[in-house]
Amino acid sequence: xxxRAFSASLAIAALxxxxxxxxxxxxxxSAPAPSPTxxxxxxxxxxxxxxxxxxxxxxxxxxxxxxxxxxxxxSVLDTGSGATLDHRADERFGYASxxxxxxxxxLLDSTDDAELDRVVTWTQAEVDAAxxxxxxxxxVADGLPLRQLxxxxxxxxxxxxxxxxxAELGGPTGLDAALAAQGDDVTDVVHSEPELNxxxxxxxxxxxxxxxxxxxxxxxxxxxxxxxxxxxxxxxWMSGNATGDTLxxxxxxxxxxxxxxxxxxxxxxxxxxxxxxxSGHPVVISVLTTRNDPAAKYDDALVAEAARIALxxxxxxx
Numbered sequence: 001x002x003x004r005a006f007s008a009s010l011a012i013a014a015l016x017x018x019x020x021x022x023x024x025x026x027x028x029x030s031a032p033a034p035s036p037t038x039x040x041x042x043x044x045x046x047x048x049x050x051x052x053x054x055x056x057x058x059x060x061x062x063x064x065x066x067x068x069x070x071x072x073x074x075s076v077l078d079t080g081s082g083a084t085l086d087h088r089a090d091e092r093f094g095y096a097s098x099x100x101x102x103x104x105x106x107l108l109d110s111t112d113d114a115e116l117d118r119v120v121t122w123t124q125a126e127v128d129a130a131x132x133x134x135x136x137x138x139x140v141a142d143g144l145p146l147r148q149l150x151x152x153x154x155x156x157x158x159x160x161x162x163x164x165x166x167a168e169l170g171g172p173t174g175l176d177a178a179l180a181a182q183g184d185d186v187t188d189v190v191h192s193e194p195e196l197n198x199x200x201x202x203x204x205x206x207x208x209x210x211x212x213x214x215x216x217x218x219x220x221x222x223x224x225x226x227x228x229x230x231x232x233x234x235x236x237w238m239s240g241n242a243t244g245d246t247l248x249x250x251x252x253x254x255x256x257x258x259x260x261x262x263x264x265x266x267x268x269x270x271x272x273x274x275x276x277x278x279s280g281h282p283v284v285i286s287v288l289t290t291r292n293d294p295a296a297k298y299d300d301a302l303v304a305e306a307a308r309i310a311l312x313x314x315x316x317x318x
Contacts, residue, residue, distance in 0.1 A: 049082030052313045060309045061087050068302045070267075073288035075210035076310045079221055080281030083317055085310050089211040093288035094199045096263030097157045098270040099175075099189065099208075101238060102216060103165050104150040106178035108230035110169065116147035120164055127160050131194045136160035154237040154261055159193035166192050182219055186212035197265035213272050213286040221274055221282055235259045235274065246300040247271035248285060251307030253315050267291030269298030275311065283314055 065072050073093045076085040108116075121143035127133045135152040136144070137160070144152075150165050152158040169175050176189035187208035190196070196206040219225040226234065238259035248271045249258040260273035272286040287303045287310075 049084060050317060052076070052083050052085040052310075052317055053087065054313070057085065057309060057313050058087065061306065064302065064305055064309070068289075068291065068299060069293060069296070070289050070291045070302055072302070072306050073210040074286070074306055074310055075214040076283060076285045076314060077214055077218055078281065078283050078314050078317070079218065081317070083314065085313055086211065089214075090209050092204060092207040092209055093270070093290055094197065094206060094265070094268045095187070095208045095213075095288070096197055096265045096268050096270055097159075097162075098213070098261050098263035098272050098286075098288075099187075099196070100153040100157060100162050100165075100263075101234070101261035101272065102179060102187075103162055103169070103175055104154050104237065105220060105226060105230075105234055106169055106175055107146070107150050107165050108234060109226055110178070111146070116150075117145050119143045120146050120149060120168075122160060122164060126163065129194075130159035130163055130192075133158050133160040136164075151237050154234070155240050155242060157243050157262065163192045172196075179216065182216055182225055184208075184212050184216050187216075197268070208288075210286040210288050213288070214284055217272060217274060217284040217286065221284055238274070244271060244273070247303045248273045248275065248287060248307040248311075250300075250304040251309075252311050253277070256311065264298050267294065267296045267298055269300060269303050271303050271307070277315070277318070280318060283311065285310060 061072055061074065071091070072087060073089065073091055074085065074087040075089040122136065122140065124140050127137050127140060134156050135158050136149070146168060149161040153161040153165055166172055166175060169178060172189045172192055176187070179187050179189065188204040188206065190205035199206060220231060220234065223231065238261055239257070241260055241262065243262045244258065244260040247262050248260050252258050252275055255278045257276045258273050260271050263270040268290050270288045275283040275285060277283070285307065287306050289298070289302050289306065291298065
């Protein structure tokens with residue numbers, strides 16, 4: 001498998017950004033801000049776009065759901081041809097930590113370099129309450145620049161880092177409003193970490209749909225949401241996401257580079273990604289899964305296999 005630094009550079013170059021990025025930073029180190037020099041990838045017209053959800057693909061996904069006793073939500077868009085593949089794409093799933101990519105995007109969009117370099121501090125009590133916080137737990141005494149907190153939320157899925165990013169956005173409601181401004185009125189951002197992982201049956205709180213997530217990823221890819229330098233920064237962070245190696249990245253065809261953000265809690269396991277083939281335009285994909293048994297734990301192989309089925313279908317149609 002190529003290094004994450006190589007993956008990041010390849011992915012961003014293939015997206016048409018023409019940005020030369022430094023290697024992925026080590027945990028706790030902020031990546032240098034890239035400079036924009038080119039244009040994003042426009043999305044194709046939806047007219048006559050092929051539907052890749054063939055009976056064979058649907059049967060393979062149904063078999064996967066049976067084997068894992070799970071529900072699979074899948075949405076895929078080939079940004080070159082407009083080809084799509086949807087399975088339970090409009091059903092709701094808990095998004096867990098996959099939301100962190102969009103929180104980072106909203107922060108990059110709403111701040112300038114000076115604000116991102118501002119050092120933020122927090123307390124040990126905040127770390128204890130948030131749970132998994134591999135970077136912020138080691139910097140209670142000195143704090144970190146806001147830029148590094150956003151990076152830690154994406155690359156290391158640091159819970160305290162997400163909560164601090166949300167605070168900068170005006171809390172969960174601020175992120176919800178930022179997504180709504182991008183056309184996503186489906187994703188329902190209500191809680192911070194760790195409460196966002198505790199879903200209430202019948203409530204839409206802290207849930208989204210694969211289709212909604214794909215639409216937002218597409219807006220990042222085609223340049224409708226983020227400026228080129230912010231988009232490049234986010235893609236670099238997602239390409240350096242150490243938590244995603246056994247998910248969509250594991251199911252992608254050889255040579256396809258993956259920038260992703262994972263999420264998981266209990267029986268929920270998700271991954272959302274921008275995938276770049278060796279040639280041609282990127283593919284955006286969201287795989288949201290949940291086990292039917294509330295006591296069952298998630299399995300990375302479920303996400304990887306669903307991604308393999310979907311991306312194999314995309315590759316075959318090219």
